[in-house]
Amino acid sequence: MSESKGLTRAKEIYQDRPRRVKELKAEGRKVIGYLCIYPVLEMITALDLVPYRILGDIREPITKADACLPTVVCPFVRSCLDLGLKGKYDFLDGVAMAHVCDVGEKAAHIWHIYLNPPYFHFIDTPHTIHKAAQKQHKELLKDFQRTLESFVGKKLSPGRLKEAIEAHNQQRALVRELYELRKPDPPLISGTETLQVMVALMSIPVEEGNELLRQVISEVKQRKDGLQKKPRLLVWGSIIDDIALIELIESAGANVVMDDTCVGSRAYFPDVKLTDDPLDGLAYRYLVELKCPRTFREGVFGETKKDYIKDLESRFSYLKDYAREWNAEGIIVQAMRYCDTHGYEVPGVKDYFNHLGLPNTYLELDYTEAALAPLRTRVQALLEVMG
Amino acid sequence: MTKVVIIDADDGICSRVIGPTGAEHRRLANKVMEEALEQANLSFDQVSYLVATGYGRMNVPFADRQVTELTCHARGVASIFPSVRVAIDIGGQDAKGLKIRDGRLVDFVMNDKCAAGTGRFLEVIADALGLRMEELGGISSKSTSKVEISSTCTIFAQQEVISRLSEGVALADIIAGLHDAIASRTVRMVRRLKIEPDVVFTGGVAKNMGVVNALRENLECEVFVPEEPLLTGAIGAALLGKELTLQALAKGEPIQRKERRLEEATFFNTRS
Numbered sequence: 001m002s003e004s005k006g007l008t009r010a011k012e013i014y015q016d017r018p019r020r021v022k023e024l025k026a027e028g029r030k031v032i033g034y035l036c037i038y039p040v041l042e043m044i045t046a047l048d049l050v051p052y053r054i055l056g057d058i059r060e061p062i063t064k065a066d067a068c069l070p071t072v073v074c075p076f077v078r079s080c081l082d083l084g085l086k087g088k089y090d091f092l093d094g095v096a097m098a099h100v101c102d103v104g105e106k107a108a109h110i111w112h113i114y115l116n117p118p119y120f121h122f123i124d125t126p127h128t129i130h131k132a133a134q135k136q137h138k139e140l141l142k143d144f145q146r147t148l149e150s151f152v153g154k155k156l157s158p159g160r161l162k163e164a165i166e167a168h169n170q171q172r173a174l175v176r177e178l179y180e181l182r183k184p185d186p187p188l189i190s191g192t193e194t195l196q197v198m199v200a201l202m203s204i205p206v207e208e209g210n211e212l213l214r215q216v217i218s219e220v221k222q223r224k225d226g227l228q229k230k231p232r233l234l235v236w237g238s239i240i241d242d243i244a245l246i247e248l249i250e251s252a253g254a255n256v257v258m259d260d261t262c263v264g265s266r267a268y269f270p271d272v273k274l275t276d277d278p279l280d281g282l283a284y285r286y287l288v289e290l291k292c293p294r295t296f297r298e299g300v301f302g303e304t305k306k307d308y309i310k311d312l313e314s315r316f317s318y319l320k321d322y323a324r325e326w327n328a329e330g331i332i333v334q335a336m337r338y339c340d341t342h343g344y345e346v347p348g349v350k351d352y353f354n355h356l357g358l359p360n361t362y363l364e365l366d367y368t369e370a371a372l373a374p375l376r377t378r379v380q381a382l383l384e385v386m387g
Numbered sequence: 388m389t390k391v392v393i394i395d396a397d398d399g400i401c402s403r404v405i406g407p408t409g410a411e412h413r414r415l416a417n418k419v420m421e422e423a424l425e426q427a428n429l430s431f432d433q434v435s436y437l438v439a440t441g442y443g444r445m446n447v448p449f450a451d452r453q454v455t456e457l458t459c460h461a462r463g464v465a466s467i468f469p470s471v472r473v474a475i476d477i478g479g480q481d482a483k484g485l486k487i488r489d490g491r492l493v494d495f496v497m498n499d500k501c502a503a504g505t506g507r508f509l510e511v512i513a514d515a516l517g518l519r520m521e522e523l524g525g526i527s528s529k530s531t532s533k534v535e536i537s538s539t540c541t542i543f544a545q546q547e548v549i550s551r552l553s554e555g556v557a558l559a560d561i562i563a564g565l566h567d568a569i570a571s572r573t574v575r576m577v578r579r580l581k582i583e584p585d586v587v588f589t590g591g592v593a594k595n596m597g598v599v600n601a602l603r604e605n606l607e608c609e610v611f612v613p614e615e616p617l618l619t620g621a622i623g624a625a626l627l628g629k630e631l632t633l634q635a636l637a638k639g640e641p642i643q644r645k646e647r648r649l650e651e652a653t654f655f656n657t658r659s
Contacts, residue, residue: 347579354494359493359494361494361495374499374500377455377456377457377497377499378495381455381457381458384454384455384457384458384492385458385491385492385493385494385495
């Protein structure tokens with residue numbers, strides 16, 4: 001299969017994520033690390049700071065984090081903290097974290113205490129989407145803006161914020177365009193390649209990411225010797241920030257054609273609406289439209305018990321659309337070990353896919369490369385079930 | 388354990404061999420294959436198709452195809468019990484729940500990460516008590532009030548058993564408690580498949596009547612056990628092999644076969 005220049009560049013960034021931001025730092029730019037997808041990137045970009053997603057490393061044994069977090073919590077967050085404690089995120093000028101989940105909150109607190117970056121902000125993101133929560137979220141974003149402004153020593157102009165929203169929306173549109181290339185059978189781009197692009201986007205400034213996406217899209221569209229036809233899978237789950245799992249699934253004889261994970265469509269598909277007060281659009285998108293199980297949703301407020309399938313429909317119907325539009329024939333339901341947030345959602349998601357008649361299987365990840373091998377049998381068995 | 392089943396065109400079993408696997412997967416695959424051919428009075432070339440399954444399925448160099456044990460077990464169980472809806476398999480390596488509809492696997496759950504809840508759990512504790520696995524069922528049948536043993540960890544359960552013994556609890560009651568621990572742990576996992584009768588129990592642990600009865604109690608329904616619970620996976624693999632051959636013949640396609648040669652062992656080489 002021909003590898004385009006864009007994909008090669010994405011792979012290079014994937015393999016050495018901090019390289020570009022370190023170059024930018026040498027030119028005097030400041031880099032803000034963020035954990036999970038809830039800190040508002042537009043504000044960081046608008047103040048000429050570079051947002052940089054904090055990710056873990058499944059290939060690096062966790063040795064330092066266990067002194068300050070219990071071992072029976074999210075191994076991804078433990079890995080991020082471990083890398084921080086080992087000095088691998090020392091190049092960050094600041095860190096923005098949010099109450100994504102309980103472990104995320106505690107890790108943020110520990111990060112603040114142990115690593116004490118020049119800038120630190122914690123957004124107390126609400127966990128429901130009720131009106132009162134939305135209102136509160138907007139207030140919290142005002143605080144985030146204020147601390148960023150005082151860190152850089154300048155005010156954020158509404159015009160600059162609007163431009164940043166447009167740049168990030170542009171990136172979202174380009175990601176959706178890239179995902180269109182996964183719709184043909186066989187897809188024009190593999191799940192592994194897509195993930196490398198997604199990780200790359202989270203490691204470079206938004207404008208550079210957009211350039212990378214344009215290059216990848218135009219080159220992948222020209223591909224003649226693409227992938228082979230194989231059973232088409234959708235992966236639902238928590239964070240997948242290393243290609244090892246997707247490679248394992250694809251080498252077992254499938255094409256991963258769609259995802260609902262936070263280094264994928266979940267992070268990029270929803271746009272920010274341009275509202276008179278830009279904060280309204282931002283607050284709505286980052287609370288209501290990001291569909292991570294960390295936010296509690298129910299079909300009709302207070303009516304969950306009346307009609308289970310209706311409740312599932314209202315929470316997960318977008319997954320039905322994904323499965324139809326990308327023609328997924330089977331589903332991998334993935335969660336990180338000890339992730340209460342996703343674990344809580346797994347029975348409902350499985351019930352929903354069973355209701356749709358889509359074969360599915362559950363994979364629990366330990367967030368170590370070594371523990372992946374036994375999962376191969378489950379993936380192969382799913383493919384056999386699909387026939 | 389490594390098993391071989393050879394079937395004829397009418398699904399009749401020509402030979403069945405069970406041997407311990409040990410460390411040298413490939414050498415054993417050759418050895419049991421030779422034995423099976425001898426038993427069936429066949430030359431290797433006369434075998435039309437060969438499916439390998441299970442943990443060692445990549446270590447059978449002469450297999451024409453690899454199929455997971457989940458699919459093979461489902462097929463094998465359904466051939467013996469056509470009305471099966473849920474199969475529970477507890478072996479030395481893992482525990483599995485299979486949902487079967489019209490003889491085909493439709494869903495599954497699996498524990499292969501922890502020894503607790505597998506045959507290994509009983510092996511470790513039987514060893515600590517100086518008993519043989521085959522004795523456990525008989526001893527537990529004499530129990531009058533089984534004790535509660537926690538099923539979360541094999542090593543801790545072993546300590547628990549020893550402290551119960553030192554308290555003077557009867558051996559039969561302890562072993563009945565162990566059987567209940569493994570059964571209830573498995574049932575909790577398999578419930579995710581929404582259990583429906585008929586339920587069939589296979590794998591080495593199904594030879595232990597104590598666990599069979601504990602499963603019946605936990606599930607509150609009948610649990611069927613095949614005459615040879617170790618062989619259902621191999622039977623399923625043989626039936627799938629026959630199906631693949633017949634499909635190819637019907638379509639007039641060539642049958643993709645590996646060379647029928649029993650090569651010398653290549654130690655731990657997983658790439659074939």
